[in-house]
Amino acid sequence: MSEVIRYQGIPFVARFRLSAGELMERFYQSLKAKKLTALKCNCGYTVFPPRIRCPKCYARLTEENLVELSGKGQILSFTKVYFKLDGKGNFVDLDEPQVLASIKLDQSDSIFFAKVCGEPKDGAKVEVVWREETKGEFSDILCFKVVE
Amino acid sequence: MRVAIIGYSQTKFEYDVEMTREEMVFKTAKDAIESAGLTREDIGTVISASTDFLDGRTISNCMLIGATGAYLKDETKAEEDGMYAVLYACQRILAGIHDVALVVAHTHSWIFNPHQVSVYMLDPLFDRQNDLLNDITLAALQAKAYMKRSNATEDDLALVSVKNLKNASNNPYALRKMPDATIEDVLNSKIYADPIRELMVAPPCDGAAAVVVASEDFAKKYCENPVWIEGIGNSCDAYLRDRDLSRLVSLEIASRKAYDMAGISDPYREIDVFEVTERFSHQELMIHEGLGICGDGRGANFIRMGITEFYGDCPVNPSGGALSGDAICATGLVRLIEVAKQIVGEAENQIDGVQRGLAHAQWGLCAQKNLVFILGGDYEA
Numbered sequence: 001m002s003e004v005i006r007y008q009g010i011p012f013v014a015r016f017r018l019s020a021g022e023l024m025e026r027f028y029q030s031l032k033a034k035k036l037t038a039l040k041c042n043c044g045y046t047v048f049p050p051r052i053r054c055p056k057c058y059a060r061l062t063e064e065n066l067v068e069l070s071g072k073g074q075i076l077s078f079t080k081v082y083f084k085l086d087g088k089g090n091f092v093d094l095d096e097p098q099v100l101a102s103i104k105l106d107q108s109d110s111i112f113f114a115k116v117c118g119e120p121k122d123g124a125k126v127e128v129v130w131r132e133e134t135k136g137e138f139s140d141i142l143c144f145k146v147v148e
Numbered sequence: 149m150r151v152a153i154i155g156y157s158q159t160k161f162e163y164d165v166e167m168t169r170e171e172m173v174f175k176t177a178k179d180a181i182e183s184a185g186l187t188r189e190d191i192g193t194v195i196s197a198s199t200d201f202l203d204g205r206t207i208s209n210c211m212l213i214g215a216t217g218a219y220l221k222d223e224t225k226a227e228e229d230g231m232y233a234v235l236y237a238c239q240r241i242l243a244g245i246h247d248v249a250l251v252v253a254h255t256h257s258w259i260f261n262p263h264q265v266s267v268y269m270l271d272p273l274f275d276r277q278n279d280l281l282n283d284i285t286l287a288a289l290q291a292k293a294y295m296k297r298s299n300a301t302e303d304d305l306a307l308v309s310v311k312n313l314k315n316a317s318n319n320p321y322a323l324r325k326m327p328d329a330t331i332e333d334v335l336n337s338k339i340y341a342d343p344i345r346e347l348m349v350a351p352p353c354d355g356a357a358a359v360v361v362a363s364e365d366f367a368k369k370y371c372e373n374p375v376w377i378e379g380i381g382n383s384c385d386a387y388l389r390d391r392d393l394s395r396l397v398s399l400e401i402a403s404r405k406a407y408d409m410a411g412i413s414d415p416y417r418e419i420d421v422f423e424v425t426e427r428f429s430h431q432e433l434m435i436h437e438g439l440g441i442c443g444d445g446r447g448a449n450f451i452r453m454g455i456t457e458f459y460g461d462c463p464v465n466p467s468g469g470a471l472s473g474d475a476i477c478a479t480g481l482v483r484l485i486e487v488a489k490q491i492v493g494e495a496e497n498q499i500d501g502v503q504r505g506l507a508h509a510q511w512g513l514c515a516q517k518n519l520v521f522i523l524g525g526d527y528e529a
Contacts, residue, residue: 004167
């Protein structure tokens with residue numbers, strides 16, 4: 001069989017713009033004010049971060065469903081992560097392992113994933129840690145710290 | 149009306165393969181058609197399975213029309229595992245539109261790291277901005293959640309790798325083979341995110357697989373040894389944030405649908421071999437529970453007691469499974485082929501007297517989607 005000649009660096013790049021939608025826009029704005037917002041559906045399910053449809057009963061959610069969360073929650077499970085992907089397909093070893101957890105916020109029914117600072121354990125209570133100067137971006141949330 | 153598998157082929161799973169995608173797809177498609185004793189002219193519809201992100205180009209099937217033999221035929225692509233393409237092929241045949249379908253699935257992992265691509269499955273407005281999230285770290289969280297709910301330990305996870313990598317040593321198509329693997333070897337391999345080590349992750353690789361499926365009339369007329377599709381079940385769970393990661397609820401639903409269709413009430417006793425897509429070791433234990441072949445939270449007992457060894461009561465992945473090589477879109481389709489081989493008596497780790505087998509494919513982060521096929525031999529049901 002003939003040898004395959006390999007070309008390197010063939011680009012596949014697209015910098016996308018995505019519509020956040022009205023409710024996700026409100027979520028980002030609340031980050032700037034150091035607040036976490038969720039949507040509480042009339043069926044009782046509370047989803048964080050917001051969606052326009054309830055993931056349980058599919059009812060349309062509007063800004064009337066917006067609720068503010070306390071920023072406190074509980075670790076469901078956690079892992080010590082030893083690597084990162086650099087965005088170009090390379091594995092990069094971390095100098096120190098970082099803790100990633102699935103967290104359920106108080107008053108919320110959905111789970112989400114966040115970095116944790118402090119010694120984690122299953123069921124530990126955690127609280128959001130804000131960046132000093134917030135901009136209304138995802139990175140305003142620095143991590144969740146273990147409080148007990 | 150029933151649908152039968154009447155031909156199949158797969159390439160050896162390798163990494164950095166000395167074959168272009170076109171050559172690989174052409175060879176697999178041609179071999180499958182020939183194994184069915186047919187020619188390109190006999191094929192009514194062609195369904196390929198690949199993903200554009202993994203292929204590095206969009207509408208990737210358009211570049212492969214020559215290689216799949218689909219030019220000027222009815223043709224489409226599933227952006228999923230090839231086993232889904234078989235589901236769509238069955239629907240086309242059962243609708244009475246076509247008699248014979250060719251399904252070809254392929255992935256070249258060497259061209260770009262598939263774990264990096266997994267990041268693009270995340271919600272871009274939130275999760276994708278967390279630079280620690282990817283398929284491996286999410287699998288670690290799933291494994292932890294499962295271990296908390298069940299009695300599974302890190303040793304049990306390692307034992308799944310030991311079994312499958314040993315089984316793979318007899319499989320000429322497998323990439324990762326470790327006939328002498330031990331629990332210690334697995335636990336001492338490079339740690340990614342606890343409890344997930346390198347040998348607990350299905351290694352992305354290059355490969356292709358193809359099957360030819362046909363209507364009952366066609367199969368009876370032209371095939372001496374058809375493998376009948378007796379049941380199919382498919383189910384998709386919610387996005388990661390609205391799921392209980394410690395369970396495969398969509399697999400519970402998919403498998404029950406497939407059992408109902410095949411008339412199976414006790415899968416543990418009525419199914420002779422299982423080939424499942426365990427992208428990570430812990431998932432094989434979760435799959436036992438999802439398939440209902442063991443009690444809730446008892447997935448690990450099966451591996452500890454040797455029940456899922458190829459010589460056990462309930463063999464799971466005698467081929468080595470996904471842990472022995474993961475050519476992503478071809479991996480589930482290969483499970484289907486392996487079960488078909490067990491039924492016609494052509495498998496490498498052949499199990500005596502297989503009449504009925506189960507093949508499973510998954511798709512999405514933490515096995516969000518699950519698909520189950522029940523195959524049976526050429527006996528009157």
